[in-house]
Amino acid sequence: MKLCDIVQELDATTLNGEDRLNSEITRCGASDLMSDVLARPTDGTLLMTGLTTIQTIRTAKIAGVVAVVFVRGKRPPPEVLTVARTEDMPLFSSPYSMFVCCGRLHARGLTGLDGRR
Amino acid sequence: MASLKKFFFIKARDFVHAGEASIHIQSLLKSMHWDPVLIRRVAICSYEGEMNVVIHGGDGVLNLSIENDRLIIEIIDDGPGIQDISLAMQPGYSTASDEAREMGFGAGMGLPNMKKNADDIQIESEPGIRTRASMTFLLESPKETP
Ligand SMILES: Nc1ncnc2c1ncn2[C@@H]1O[C@H](COP(=O)(O)OP(=O)(O)OP(=O)(O)O)[C@@H](O)[C@H]1O
Ligand SMILES: [Mg+2]
Numbered sequence: 001m002k003l004c005d006i007v008q009e010l011d012a013t014t015l016n017g018e019d020r021l022n023s024e025i026t027r028c029g030a031s032d033l034m035s036d037v038l039a040r041p042t043d044g045t046l047l048m049t050g051l052t053t054i055q056t057i058r059t060a061k062i063a064g065v066v067a068v069v070f071v072r073g074k075r076p077p078p079e080v081l082t083v084a085r086t087e088d089m090p091l092f093s094s095p096y097s098m099f100v101c102c103g104r105l106h107a108r109g110l111t112g113l114d115g116r117r
Numbered sequence: 118m119a120s121l122k123k124f125f126f127i128k129a130r131d132f133v134h135a136g137e138a139s140i141h142i143q144s145l146l147k148s149m150h151w152d153p154v155l156i157r158r159v160a161i162c163s164y165e166g167e168m169n170v171v172i173h174g175g176d177g178v179l180n181l182s183i184e185n186d187r188l189i190i191e192i193i194d195d196g197p198g199i200q201d202i203s204l205a206m207q208p209g210y211s212t213a214s215d216e217a218r219e220m221g222f223g224a225g226m227g228l229p230n231m232k233k234n235a236d237d238i239q240i241e242s243e244p245g246i247r248t249r250a251s252m253t254f255l256l257e258s259p260k261e262t263p
Contacts, residue, residue, distance in 0.1 A: 034168075035226035039233075042151050043153070051221045055168075058136035059221070062143060062164045064157060079133070087140065 010094035017090025030114045034059045040113045049083045052076035071098045121183040127170045135171040139164035158234040165227040166192040171230035172217045173211045188254045
């Protein structure tokens with residue numbers, strides 16, 4: 001699924017990375033625990049989280065995550081956007097809960113980090 | 118492979134800059150066109166170790182060295198140290214502060230992640246004085262990790 005279609009499915013606002021909306025995503029993870037993210041096969045995936053800190057961006061970068069969706073309409077403070085620009089990390093904000101975001105993407109055929117549905 | 122050495126300062130409790138050294142190392146290895154799986158393993162270990170210094174340790178340094186057939190990341194901090202290293206290595210064990218937990222840390226998975234991803238890991242600590250974690254990655258025939 002293309003990032004632009006994911007954005008549409010989640011009624012999300014693009015906060016960073018408009019030029020990357022053509023990226024293709026097949027696997028997704030949802031977590032608020034950074035080491036948990038780093039313990040799993042996250043290369044080339046989408047991360048959904050409620051945590052809008054600088055460390056979310058840096059963890060995503062280290063983990064090889066392609067884009068981050070903040071759930072429940074969360075918006076990161078300006079310094080987090082600055083780091084996202086520096087690290088070239090696309091960021092989106094969806095008004096839906098974590099549960100609903102995951103459900104919408106699962107219904108569209110996306111899988112978990114391990115490739116399972 | 119020519120030898121290369123770099124070092125970075127890590128400041129305790131500086132969450133604004135925490136992780137920058139590891140991201141620097143990750144992009145350095147990418148620019149050298151290393152194997153992506155190896156880069157991922159090095160980056161995860163470096164980042165977990167760097168975050169541990171920021172969250173639990175005192176001010177410290179991260180030394181990166183690449184020599185012949187191996188890459189070594191050594192992280193030393195002069196913080197409170199670790200009383201019981203085998204306990205600290207257990208998945209789920211954490212003494213992270215509320216501040217760190219609010220930022221998504223404290224799963225007690227950092228040291229296990231480091232152990233899983235490095236070809237070799239040595240952790241030594243003199244409580245009240247310093248902690249040293251040294252991780253080695255073999256450039257040829259590295260271990261298989263996702
Ligand atoms: N540099 C350090 N100085 C002092 N204590 C440390 C250091 N590194 C680790 N520890 C101790 O070891 C424990 C386990 O570390 P580990 O990285 O596995 O988990 P964590 O940092 O608590 O949580 P996570 O890494 O999952 O966010 C820590 O909670 C802390 O008590
Ligand atoms: Mg840790």
